[in-house]
Every structure is written in C-alpha cells, then in structure tokens.
Amino acid sequence: MKFSMRGFKEKLYRNVLSILAFSSLFFLGSIVLVLFKEGLPIFKKVNFFEFVWGRFWYPTYEPPEFGILPLLLASFQVTLGAMFVCVPLGIGSALYLNEIASFKQRKIMKSLVEILAMIPSIIYGFFGIAILVPFLQNLLNLPTGLCAFSASLVLGIMATPTVCSISEDALSYVPRSFKEASFALGANRWQTLVKVVIPAAGSGISSAVILGMSRVVGETMVVLMLAGGAAVIPKTFFEPVRPMTAAIAAEMGEVAMGSDHYHALFAIAIILFFITFVFNVIAESISRKYRLKLGLGQ
Amino acid sequence: MKKEFSQKIGFSFISLCMFLTVLFLFSIIFFIVVNGIRVISWEFLTQMPKEAMTAGGIAPAIVGTFYLTLGSIIFSLPLGIACAIYLCEYSPKSYVVNIIRFSINNLAGVPSVVFGLFGLTIFVKYLGFGVSILSGSLTLAILVLPLIISASNEAILAVPQSLREASLSLGATKWQTIKKVVLPTALPGILTGIILSIGRTAGETAPILFTAAVFYLKGYPKSIFSEVMALPYHIYALMTEGLYPDKQVKIAFGCALILLFLVLLFSSVAIYLRNKHKNIYGYGN
Numbered sequence: 001m002k003f004s005m006r007g008f009k010e011k012l013y014r015n016v017l018s019i020l021a022f023s024s025l026f027f028l029g030s031i032v033l034v035l036f037k038e039g040l041p042i043f044k045k046v047n048f049f050e051f052v053w054g055r056f057w058y059p060t061y062e063p064p065e066f067g068i069l070p071l072l073l074a075s076f077q078v079t080l081g082a083m084f085v086c087v088p089l090g091i092g093s094a095l096y097l098n099e100i101a102s103f104k105q106r107k108i109m110k111s112l113v114e115i116l117a118m119i120p121s122i123i124y125g126f127f128g129i130a131i132l133v134p135f136l137q138n139l140l141n142l143p144t145g146l147c148a149f150s151a152s153l154v155l156g157i158m159a160t161p162t163v164c165s166i167s168e169d170a171l172s173y174v175p176r177s178f179k180e181a182s183f184a185l186g187a188n189r190w191q192t193l194v195k196v197v198i199p200a201a202g203s204g205i206s207s208a209v210i211l212g213m214s215r216v217v218g219e220t221m222v223v224l225m226l227a228g229g230a231a232v233i234p235k236t237f238f239e240p241v242r243p244m245t246a247a248i249a250a251e252m253g254e255v256a257m258g259s260d261h262y263h264a265l266f267a268i269a270i271i272l273f274f275i276t277f278v279f280n281v282i283a284e285s286i287s288r289k290y291r292l293k294l295g296l297g298q
Numbered sequence: 299m300k301k302e303f304s305q306k307i308g309f310s311f312i313s314l315c316m317f318l319t320v321l322f323l324f325s326i327i328f329f330i331v332v333n334g335i336r337v338i339s340w341e342f343l344t345q346m347p348k349e350a351m352t353a354g355g356i357a358p359a360i361v362g363t364f365y366l367t368l369g370s371i372i373f374s375l376p377l378g379i380a381c382a383i384y385l386c387e388y389s390p391k392s393y394v395v396n397i398i399r400f401s402i403n404n405l406a407g408v409p410s411v412v413f414g415l416f417g418l419t420i421f422v423k424y425l426g427f428g429v430s431i432l433s434g435s436l437t438l439a440i441l442v443l444p445l446i447i448s449a450s451n452e453a454i455l456a457v458p459q460s461l462r463e464a465s466l467s468l469g470a471t472k473w474q475t476i477k478k479v480v481l482p483t484a485l486p487g488i489l490t491g492i493i494l495s496i497g498r499t500a501g502e503t504a505p506i507l508f509t510a511a512v513f514y515l516k517g518y519p520k521s522i523f524s525e526v527m528a529l530p531y532h533i534y535a536l537m538t539e540g541l542y543p544d545k546q547v548k549i550a551f552g553c554a555l556i557l558l559f560l561v562l563l564f565s566s567v568a569i570y571l572r573n574k575h576k577n578i579y580g581y582g583n
Contacts, residue, residue, distance in 0.1 A: 006471060013473045014388055020380035021389075024447070025398060027440050028405050031416045038419055092315025100309060101316075109316065111569055116323045118494070118565040119558065120501020122530040123326070126554050129537055130547055131329050157322045164319065190305035211407070218409025220504040225537065245411050245504075252415065252508050257423060269412050280407040284400075
C-alpha cells in the first residue's frame with residue numbers, strides 16, 4: 001500500500017513539473033504569436049516592400065507614410081558605429097586577460113568586466129546624456145550632441161563586456177598543447193597569439209562579436225535617450241537619427257490601440273525580433289561547431 | 299629583433315584595450331557617485347517628490363522598483379526552476395527537448411522592448427490589468443524567465459551523475475533524489491542565477507514603459523492594480539520630460555546612484571557566491 005502511495009506521489013510531482021515547464025514555454029511561444037497577430041495587419045495597407053524600402057516615416061501625417069528605411073538604416077548605423085568600439089576593446093581585453101594578466105589580476109579584471117555587463121542600460125543612457133553628450137558637444141563643436149555618434153559610442157561601451165567575456169571563454173578553450181607546439185618551433189608569445197591561438201579560437205570570437213551585435217541592435221534606452229530621434233535617412237554620424245527600437249519606445253505610448261500606426265510599430269518589432277533571432281542562431285551554431293572541432297562535446 | 303618589436307606593439311595595444319574598458323567602468327561609477335552623493339540624504343530616500351519633481355525625495359520610485367522586482371520574481375521563480383528541473387531530470391532526450399532548449403536560449407536574446415509590447419497587448423489590454431504593478435511584474439517575469447531557466451539548467455547539469463546514482467541505489471525515488479540530492483547541490487548555482495535576475499529586473503526600463511511606470515503619483519500605490527513609479531523610468535522621465543531640466547538632472551543623479559548601488563550590490567553578491575562555490579566537485583563551471 002505504502003509503495004503505491006509512493007508511486008502516486010512520484011507521478012504527481014512529475015506531472016506538476018511538466019505542466020509548469022510547458023506553461024512557461026507557452027508564455028514564451030505566445031510572444032511570437034502576439035507579435036505576428038498585431039503586426040501583420042499593416043501589410044494589408046502597405047505592402048511589405050514599400051514598408052521596408054519606403055524612405056519616409058510619417059506615421060502621424062494625413063495620409064500617413066509607413067516606410068521604415070530611415071529607422072532600419074539608423075539601427076544599422078549605430079550598430080556599425082558601436083562595433084568599431086566594442087570589437088577592438090572587447091577582443092583586446094580578452095587577449096589581455098588570456099595572455100598577459102597574472103592569475104590574480106585576471107580574477108579581478110574578469111569580475112570588473114562582469115560588473116560592467118550588469119550595469120543597467122538606463123544608467124548608460126543617463127551617463128551618456130548627462131556627462132558624455134555635453135562633453136562631446138564642446139570637444140567636437142557639434143550643433144547637437146544627441147546624434148548617432150554619441151549613441152554608437154555608449155552602445156559600444158555597453159557591448160564590450162559581452163564581446164570580452166565570450167571571446168575570453170573561447171580563448172581559454174584553446175588547448176595548451178597548441179601553444180606549446182608553437183613555442184617549440186621558436187615563435188614568441190605574440191606570434192603564437194596571432195598565428196595559433198586567435199585562429200584556433202576564431203569561430204568562438206566571431207560568435208562573441210555576433211552576440212554583441214545582437215545586443216546592440218535590440219538596445220532601447222540608450223538610443224532613445226542619445227540618438228536624437230529624427231526619423232530621416234542618416235548621412236553622417238553627427239546628426240540625429242531614430243533607430244527601430246527608439247521608434248517603438250517613443251511612439252507606442254501615444255498611438256491608438258488597433259490603428260495603422262500601432263500595427264506598424266508591431267511590424268517593426270517583428271523585424272527586430274527576426275534580426276536578433278538570426279544573429280543568435282548564427283552565433284549558437286558557430287560556437288557549437290567550434291566546441292566540436294576542439295573536441296569539447298556539446 | 300623585428301619579432302620582439304611587434305610583440306611589444308601588440309602587447310601594448312591589448313593592454314590599452316583592457317585599460318580603456320576598465321577606465322569606462324570607473325568613469326561611469328565615478329561621475330555618478332560624485333554627482334549623486336550630493337543629493338542623497340535621509341529625506342531624499344524617504345520623502346515624496348515636491349514642487350513638480352524639482353525637490354523632495356524619491357521614496358515612491360524606490361518602493362515601486364521593489365514591488366516590481368518582487369512581483370516578477372514571485373512569478374518567474376517557480377516557473378523557471380520547475381522548467382529547468384523538468385528539462386534536466388524528467389524530459390526524454392528527444393528532438394522536442396532540443397527545440398525547447400533552443401527557443402529558450404534564443405528568447406534570452408530578444409530585445410526587451412519587444413517584451414514590453416507583448417506585456418502591453420496581453421496584460422494591459424487583453425487581460426485588462428491596465429497600466430499596473432501586476433502588468434509590469436508579469437512582463438518583467440517573462441523577460442527574466444529564460445535567464446532563470448538557463449542558470450538553473452546549468453547548475454542542475456553540473457551536479458555529478460554519480461550523486462544521483464548513489465541516491466537511487468539507496469532506494470530513493472526520483473523525486474526524493476531531486477529534492478534531497480540534486481537541488482541542494484545545485485542551490486548555489488540556482489541562487490546566483492536568481493540574484494542576477496533580480497539585478498537585471500530592477501534596472502530594466504523598456505518593458506515597463508507601457509506596462510507599469512508613470513512619472514508622478516500622488517502617494518504610494520494602493521494595490522497591485524495601481525500605476526507605479528520606478529527608479530529606472532524616473533531617471534528617463536527626469537531627463538526627457540518636465541520643465542526644469544537643471545534641477546531635475548540633480549535628482550536624476552541621485553536616482554542613478556541608488557539604482558547603480560542596488561544593481562552592483564546584487565551583482566557582487568552573485569559573483570561572490572559563484573566564485574565561492576565554483577568547481578566544488580572539481581568540474582563544471
């Protein structure tokens with residue numbers, strides 16, 4: 001009797017757990033459904049090509065124009081700018097941690113990089129708007145400090161820890177024997193680093209860069225506060241722009257539920273979702289292949 | 299000779315990169331602490347805002363952030379841990395489980411503003427919770443769910459198989475093994491994940507823009523269906539709205555210092571816990 005009671009309890013726990021597990025998956029899956037349900041109706045009004053390739057974003061004009069090319073290009077621009085900051089800084093720091101830092105120094109520096117990663121994006125945005133923007137405006141003599149350049153710079157600083165930690169992981173997976181073989185052939189530390197370690201960790205490092213990009217594309221508060229907000233096709237780095245995330249955050253509060261503008265903002269979110277999804281999938285498949293190549297399993 | 303020279307240049311370049319990264323961290327902390335400390339006082343922490351946000355305290359924003367964080371953890375914790383236990387211990391190693399893992403990993407990378415849109419549609423409008431603590435907490439809960447699942451997942455997978463086998467061979471059932479052996483062993487890892495999620499939730503702004511936060515409230519929120527002030531949103535609003543930017547920026551520095559302090563406190567506890575319990579069994583990270 002007691003034994004069957006035990007069996008019953010086991011089954012009960014198993015089922016409760018599976019229900020909880022699947023309900024969390026249900027939540028996560030419903031995000032995609034909601035995005036499509038609320039976003040697709042805009043394509044009855046504007047065809048997909050006009051939406052993505054349209055040069056004018058005037059959602060509140062009469063008649064409204066829903067062309068997100070300025071927003072797409074702005075997102076592309078600030079992401080590119082941020083990459084110029086976070087790729088050298090992130091990979092350089094990872095190389096430093098892996099090659100130069102002593103054991104103790106490495107431990108401290110890694111914690112510092114991690115802390116940098118945990119600072120909320122609103123703090124970066126605030127730091128940008130309160131300290132960096134006035135500083136840059138004076139330094140470079142700009143008409144406005146709220147521009148793609150400031151946003152890129154802050155986004156780049158923000159993505160540096162992501163690139164650094166993941167690259168550092170990849171570098172630390174490179175087997176010691178690779179390095180020893182290179183030293184035995186008479187190469188010095190820098191040659192070994194450039195010719196042996198970096199190529200061996202190359203795919204891990206590239207997946208770090210892609211994840212950094214994905215973080216930058218989806219970042220909202222920094223671009224909302226720093227990019228300036230003008231929905232025009234960007235020409236230089238020193239004029240205000242409005243990336244996709246900033247458009248969603250700035251305009252969602254004012255639109256009427258169910259209006260064309262509302263659906264258009266959800267359609268932007270679909271595109272954003274799709275871009276980050278593709279980045280993450282690429283990064284994951286690269287790093288899986290890499291781990292298999294070095295014989296580390298899944 | 300040439301190769302020594304290139305090594306020197308290369309090493310100085312990567313040292314410079316490390317230096318700049320750390321410099322950025324310290325300059326952010328430095329500027330916020332130096333400017334923020336001037337406005338921090340007991341009144342600042344415990345009183346209501348006064349004179350159109352240009353004076354007084356930020357107590358309702360601190361309380362609001364506390365409610366939102368607490369609410370989101372209440373929702374996401376049981377779901378997340380249950381999901382991790384199920385995936386690691388019960389689910390058969392099948393194609394479906396791989397898809398599930400894959401989608402959880404990818405949802406962790408979805409931009410937070412997208413979660414905000416989801417919360418707006420489902421919680422605020424469809425379920426009719428309105429702009430409220432409840433809607434905001436639920437939105438934040440879904441945002442951190444993938445983080446909690448993957449942290450718990452990792453912690454549970456790092457428990458050596460031999461411990462489970464030892465317990466099962468003593469006649470314990472699967473659930474008893476999970477409860478008495480697996481979970482206690484994985485606890486530090488799970489805890490680290492939870493603390494990190496708390497830090498993340500406290501600082502998130504985009505998801506609560508349309509689901510919970512307002513710039514000004516008379517008094518404290520009365521129920522879970524009330525609108526709420528929150529520290530991160532308050533910083534944003536002080537910098538972009540209102541009529542007295544010069545006075546508001548001082549208050550914003552104060553808010554930023556409090557938020558930074560809270561988040562760094564949580565993160566350093568998490569880092570400490572993890573380093574202390576790392577490799578307790580000699581393998582796993």
